[in-house]
Amino acid sequence: MDIEFDCDHCSQHLSVDASAAGQQAQCPSCGKSVMVPSASPHRLHPKPRADIIFCPKCGQQNLENNFKCTRCGSVLHGPTQPPYVVSDDSTMGGLIPYKNAQALWAYYLGIFSLIPCVGIPLGIAALILGIRGLKYGDLHPEARGKGHAWTGIILGGLCAVGYTLLIAIPMMMGAFN
Secondary structure, eight states, X not given: OEEEEEOTTTOOEEEEEGGGTTSEEEOTTTOOEEEOOSSOHHXXXXXXXXXXXXXXXXXXXXXXXXXXXXXXXXXXXXXXXXXXXXXXXXXXXXXXXXXXXXXXXXXXHHHHTTSGGGHHHHHHHHHHHHHHHHHHHHHOGGGOOHHHHHHHHHHHHHHHHHHHHHHHHHHHXXXXX
């Protein structure tokens, strides 16, 4: 049977054979001489192990369950904060339909279809994605994005038809001459 005790100098937990009871022993941690007790104090009087925290203001050791510091009275544990839960997205995140990617792409392609050289293919893509974005919005109302889809449909359709006519009409006029 072993005797367990703590070093008086460095508080290192030690365990020695029971035959060394009442004798001097050397602590392997700090090298100082300690008296081995006759019985293990940890077995006779088990002391509860509590977590220790330090006061942020004065540095005093306190038990973790203390509300205030035992030296300066500073509050160690502030009140718990309630969890922050967003129930309605009324912020700027509600303006961009990130859950309806097709409607969002239709919108951007519709805007960029205003560029003359690339207006026809971007307009057609905006028209197709806008229709798909409307269908997705009908199936998933929480995704939103119908306004973006309609913008893509209208701008894309107008640009695709308009630029096609701008190219076709002069060609047809040249054919009649």
